[in-house]
Amino acid sequence: MIKVTIDGVVQEARVDERLVDLINRVGGTLSQVCYHPQLGPIQTCDTCMVEVDGTLQRACGTTVAAGMHVETASEGASAAQREAFDRILGNHMLYCTVCDNNNGNCTVHNTTKLLGVEHQEIPFRPKPYAVDDSNPFYRYDPDQCILCGRCVEACQNLQVNETLSINWDDPHPRVLWDGGSPIGESSCVSCGHCVTVCPCNALMEKSMLGHAGFFTSLSRPALDGMIEVVKGIEPETGYGSILKVSEAEEKMREHRIKKTKTVCTYCGVGCSFDIWTKDRHILKVEPLDGPTNGVSTCVKGKFGWDYVNSADRLTKPLIREDGRFREASWEEALALVARRLSEIKARSGPDSIAFISSSKCTNEESYLMQKLARAVIGTHNVDNCSRYCQSPATAGLFRTVGYGGDSGSIADIEKAKLVIIIGSNTAESHPVLATRVKRAHKLHGQKLVVSDLRENEMARRADLFLHPHPRTDVIWLSAISRYLLDNGLAKTAFLDEWATGLDEYRKSLEPFTLEFASEMTGLPADTIRQVAHMIAEAETVCILWAMGVTQHTNGSDTSTAISNLLLVSGNYMRPGTGAYPLRGHNNVQGASDHGSMPNMLPGYQLVDDPEVRARFEAGWNVQLPTTKGLDNHQMVEAIHQGGLKAMYLIGEEMSLVDSNANYVDDALAKLEFFVVQDIFFSVTCQFADVVLPAGPSLEKEGTFTSTERRIQRLYQVFEPLRGTRPDWQIIQDVANHLGAGWSYAHPSEVYREIASLTPLFAGVTYERLEGFRSLQWPVAPGGEDEPLLYTKRFAFPDGKARLFPLTWTEPLARVGETFDLHLNNGRLLEHFHEGNLTYRIDGIREMTPNVFVEVSPELAAERRIQSGTWVRLISPYGQVRLQALVTDRVRGRELYMPMNSIESAVNRLTSSDADPVTNTPAYKDAVVRMEVLGEVGESPLPRRNHRFGHPTPRRGVEVERKWQRADYHPPGHAVLLQIENKIRSK
Numbered sequence: 001m002i003k004v005t006i007d008g009v010v011q012e013a014r015v016d017e018r019l020v021d022l023i024n025r026v027g028g029t030l031s032q033v034c035y036h037p038q039l040g041p042i043q044t045c046d047t048c049m050v051e052v053d054g055t056l057q058r059a060c061g062t063t064v065a066a067g068m069h070v071e072t073a074s075e076g077a078s079a080a081q082r083e084a085f086d087r088i089l090g091n092h093m094l095y096c097t098v099c100d101n102n103n104g105n106c107t108v109h110n111t112t113k114l115l116g117v118e119h120q121e122i123p124f125r126p127k128p129y130a131v132d133d134s135n136p137f138y139r140y141d142p143d144q145c146i147l148c149g150r151c152v153e154a155c156q157n158l159q160v161n162e163t164l165s166i167n168w169d170d171p172h173p174r175v176l177w178d179g180g181s182p183i184g185e186s187s188c189v190s191c192g193h194c195v196t197v198c199p200c201n202a203l204m205e206k207s208m209l210g211h212a213g214f215f216t217s218l219s220r221p222a223l224d225g226m227i228e229v230v231k232g233i234e235p236e237t238g239y240g241s242i243l244k245v246s247e248a249e250e251k252m253r254e255h256r257i258k259k260t261k262t263v264c265t266y267c268g269v270g271c272s273f274d275i276w277t278k279d280r281h282i283l284k285v286e287p288l289d290g291p292t293n294g295v296s297t298c299v300k301g302k303f304g305w306d307y308v309n310s311a312d313r314l315t316k317p318l319i320r321e322d323g324r325f326r327e328a329s330w331e332e333a334l335a336l337v338a339r340r341l342s343e344i345k346a347r348s349g350p351d352s353i354a355f356i357s358s359s360k361c362t363n364e365e366s367y368l369m370q371k372l373a374r375a376v377i378g379t380h381n382v383d384n385c386s387r388y389c390q391s392p393a394t395a396g397l398f399r400t401v402g403y404g405g406d407s408g409s410i411a412d413i414e415k416a417k418l419v420i421i422i423g424s425n426t427a428e429s430h431p432v433l434a435t436r437v438k439r440a441h442k443l444h445g446q447k448l449v450v451s452d453l454r455e456n457e458m459a460r461r462a463d464l465f466l467h468p469h470p471r472t473d474v475i476w477l478s479a480i481s482r483y484l485l486d487n488g489l490a491k492t493a494f495l496d497e498w499a500t501g502l503d504e505y506r507k508s509l510e511p512f513t514l515e516f517a518s519e520m521t522g523l524p525a526d527t528i529r530q531v532a533h534m535i536a537e538a539e540t541v542c543i544l545w546a547m548g549v550t551q552h553t554n555g556s557d558t559s560t561a562i563s564n565l566l567l568v569s570g571n572y573m574r575p576g577t578g579a580y581p582l583r584g585h586n587n588v589q590g591a592s593d594h595g596s597m598p599n600m601l602p603g604y605q606l607v608d609d610p611e612v613r614a615r616f617e618a619g620w621n622v623q624l625p626t627t628k629g630l631d632n633h634q635m636v637e638a639i640h641q642g643g644l645k646a647m648y649l650i651g652e653e654m655s656l657v658d659s660n661a662n663y664v665d666d667a668l669a670k671l672e673f674f675v676v677q678d679i680f681f682s683v684t685c686q687f688a689d690v691v692l693p694a695g696p697s698l699e700k701e702g703t704f705t706s707t708e709r710r711i712q713r714l715y716q717v718f719e720p721l722r723g724t725r726p727d728w729q730i731i732q733d734v735a736n737h738l739g740a741g742w743s744y745a746h747p748s749e750v751y752r753e754i755a756s757l758t759p760l761f762a763g764v765t766y767e768r769l770e771g772f773r774s775l776q777w778p779v780a781p782g783g784e785d786e787p788l789l790y791t792k793r794f795a796f797p798d799g800k801a802r803l804f805p806l807t808w809t810e811p812l813a814r815v816g817e818t819f820d821l822h823l824n825n826g827r828l829l830e831h832f833h834e835g836n837l838t839y840r841i842d843g844i845r846e847m848t849p850n851v852f853v854e855v856s857p858e859l860a861a862e863r864r865i866q867s868g869t870w871v872r873l874i875s876p877y878g879q880v881r882l883q884a885l886v887t888d889r890v891r892g893r894e895l896y897m898p899m900n901s902i903e904s905a906v907n908r909l910t911s912s913d914a915d916p917v918t919n920t921p922a923y924k925d926a927v928v929r930m931e932v933l934g935e936v937g938e939s940p941l942p943r944r945n946h947r948f949g950h951p952t953p954r955r956g957v958e959v960e961r962k963w964q965r966a967d968y969h970p971p972g973h974a975v976l977l978q979i980e981n982k983i984r985s986k
């Protein structure tokens with residue numbers, strides 16, 4: 001700590017602290033228009049000028065030094081701040097009372113007030129550009145743009161989409177998209193970072209416009225008239241009294257705009273933010289300081305919520321009668337569910353009934369679902385969709401380090417010196433997490449290696465892109481482990497102290513020579529060696545992986561190989577290291593954590609452990625079955641075999657997202673009784689006997705657990721839509737109709753019970769999760785959590801990690817003569833999974849209306865295909881008709897299909913082959929043949945899609961270019977000179 005004097009008071013400061021942060025921390029009231037703590041100093045506005053030891057300096061661009069004397073309100077500093085702000089007002093018309101941004105957080109408004117501006121010296125000059133309305137979600141008004149550059153900095157260096165810049169050399173600078181394209185034709189991915197950080201109304205969410213203010217829905221001529229009146233009286237009254245009127249209007253807004261904290265319902269990154277609503281209208285999503293995301297979002301979290309108000313929400317229970325659905329009362333539907341489940345249980349036993357939880361639902365709902373299965377029906381037949389994606393990663397970590405979760409936080413990934421991404425399209429599937437890697441790579445020298453079949457965005461950015469043959473990652477990973485051990489590059493001291501099983505593991509590595517790896521993967525031996533050296537030389541390494549690894553018949557083994565390699569290279573137990581299986585759905589981690597698994601009770605406690613069972617039996621006052629139940633892959637098989645008669649499914653589109661969907665549909669059709677609980681009439685509902693109308697996350701309370709094991713609370717934004725109920729209430733209603741006698745009045749009561757039975761969550765309470773607070777499990781009874789796991793020991797009784805021997809297993813599906821193409825699949829940035837939610841967002845549907853199959857330029861030339869050509873893909877399991885998109889993201893005979901489609905779902909083509917350890921289907925191991933159908937339409941991806949844009953990478957705002965303008969001079973120097981002269985003349 002050092003001492004710095006601020007306005008005559010000595011303050012303690014950290015050596016590397018920014019002066020502006022120090023001033024803010026000690027309660028100063030310094031103007032600072034362009035400064036945003038999460039963006040760092042941009043230095044474009046000059047309103048933070050202070051006198052530092054007699055010299056004017058920008059407080060945001062100055063680091064404190066011992067003994068510094070700072071005056072924030074001296075004559076010179078005040079004059080400089082006023083002069084700088086006056087220049088800003090020359091770029092921005094103050095019409096706050098009729099502005100949708102007049103919500104108490106407008107930096108321009110607040111700075112006008114702070115500096116006591118009554119009249120502006122520099123008159124407002126409109127810029128010679130039209131408003132840009134071409135993006136479906138936000139608009140840019142150049143006339144209101146103060147050229148602070150926050151948006152540019154956010155786009156270039158936080159989101160790192162590199163779309164925005166400012167043409168500082170132009171006589172009339174403005175913000176540019178792709179150097180001058182309309183927004184809607186640029187590379188903008190609509191992540192909303194720029195809109196969120198804009199300090200005024202230049203960038204606004206369209207959902208705010210005309211809705212936030214009391215006068216803002218007036219017609220343009222009426223608004224212009226009011227603005228003219230206000231401008232007319234300003235010379236006489238000054239801004240002070242005008243601002244009072246706008247502040248009165250702002251206060252009135254407080255009563256009708258509700259701001260509610262929630263957690264994103266799409267991917268597993270766990271972004272949290274406030275949602276601003278007026279009645280049921282969503283005004284905007286406002287990320288401020290989420291523990292994971294700060295101000296960051298992707299298009300789905302920022303703009304993807306209107307499905308909640310979609311006209312086709314289910315609002316009445318439905319009962320199938322004579323092959324058709326009819327509406328029913330809740331009482332009738334619940335009574336029917338209870339009667340039929342009781343009958344089937346009495347006739348065929350509890351294990352003839354199965355339950356599938358939703359990874360879109362809350363932890364409390366997952367807990368209640370498995371409690372319903374176990375404690376009320378008496379079966380362990382309960383699972384969730386992590387079986388379809390993440391179970392192999394969990395298995396790999398259980399085998400080697402003990403906990404089935406990310407070993408650190410996203411902050412650790414950002415810190416790592418080397419990040420390796422395997423089988424994950426991170427920029428599209430985990431967009432905000434990807435921004436942290438892109439940022440570290442662009443700004444902080446982080447190295448990036450990507451292994452994928454497809455040259456996705458992260459692959460294009462990588463220092464090294466590996467394209468191994470499908471399903472062979474386990475080979476090159478194991479070969480690197482062997483190479484490190486053989487060449488004295490392994491961290492043997494770490495292994496000696498912290499790992500067991502080295503001898504057996506080494507033996508298992510014998511086949512994995514570089515030559516073998518090269519032959520099997522198609523990667524040059526030198527490339528594999530290069531990666532080995534990068535790992536050995538990097539101080540800290542994180543490995544990220546996702547469904548490109550797990551959805552293979554060797555998904556568990558590849559996940560194990562990743563963890564083995566991290567152990568061999570000593571990359572556990574330290575910040576910036578570890579294993580990061582990226583969880584797909586928002587609460588896929590939590591659904592498993594909270595017991596919706598056939599072999600584990602909440603907190604990964606085994607159902608065949610008598611001590612565990614006894615604890616739950618005492619807590620629930622029931623007898624529990626002693627053997628594990630069926631997972632959801634086995635459930636489908638058991639329906640076909642006739643043993644499974646009834647199923648209760650929540651929020652899961654099995655009919656589209658299960659592998660070999662046609663086979664799954666046949667199974668669903670065979671069920672004697674099928675209950676589906678959802679917010680829409682999904683494709684799966686067509687097979688149901690009873691459909692129960694549930695609630696989306698915005699209509700309930702509870703908690704979600706994100707990929708970094710972070711538990712966060714969500715609060716109710718809207719009352720449940722009339723006729724619907726939150727899932728936790730429905731599960732309780734079903735349980736009570738079966739005689740359970742549950743009486744949870746709120747999800748917090750459910751969590752209290754979870755914590756009392758589950759050591760992993762012993763210290764989790766709603767109070768500790770209040771607002772934006774969060775906890776990363778395991779949470780000790782006193783509330784201490786573990787953002788970084790294994791800092792003291794691994795999660796095994798002896799505290800040591802276990803190196804796990806592996807063998808190479810041949811693939812079941814191979815490209816051959818009949819099926820000559822390999823088909824890969826995955827998520828698209830704009831859509832989530834099958835698209836049941838995102839296809840209901842107009843702007844998203846506009847940008848990505850249809851599914852397509854990506855075809856390499858080589859294959860396209862060979863088969864005379866162009867973007868827009870209709871083709872039929874045929875696999876041993878089904879066929880789909882769709883359009884081709886020719887792109888060099890894929891190579892040779894490898895195809896790629898996004899998952900988002902109802903009509904042409906990729907899972908009509910995938911098989912029932914599965915990873916033998918976890919039964920996770922091998923979604924990514926599909927083989928197909930392609931028929932070219934002769935018709936050619938428009939490209940399935942509209943030209944306006946961001947993928948056709950041309951980003952303009954910059955270092956950031958590049959304020960130096962502003963300072964070099966002939967018309968720029970730092971503010972306040974004239975005043976300082978006058979003061980100096982005055983002093984001299986005395």
Ligand code: SF4
Nearest residue numbers: 155188189191192194
């Ligand atoms: S990508 Fe688009 S929405 Fe995101 S920060 Fe850049 S310009 Fe703004």
Ligand code: SF4
Nearest residue numbers: 145146148149151198
């Ligand atoms: S549009 Fe960008 S440069 Fe203009 S005021 Fe907003 S954040 Fe600043």
Ligand code: SF4
Nearest residue numbers: 264266267271298301
């Ligand atoms: S990155 Fe994931 S959690 Fe964050 S806003 Fe996007 S979809 Fe939501």
Ligand code: FES
Nearest residue numbers: 034043045046060
């Ligand atoms: S806040 Fe320091 S220059 Fe803008």
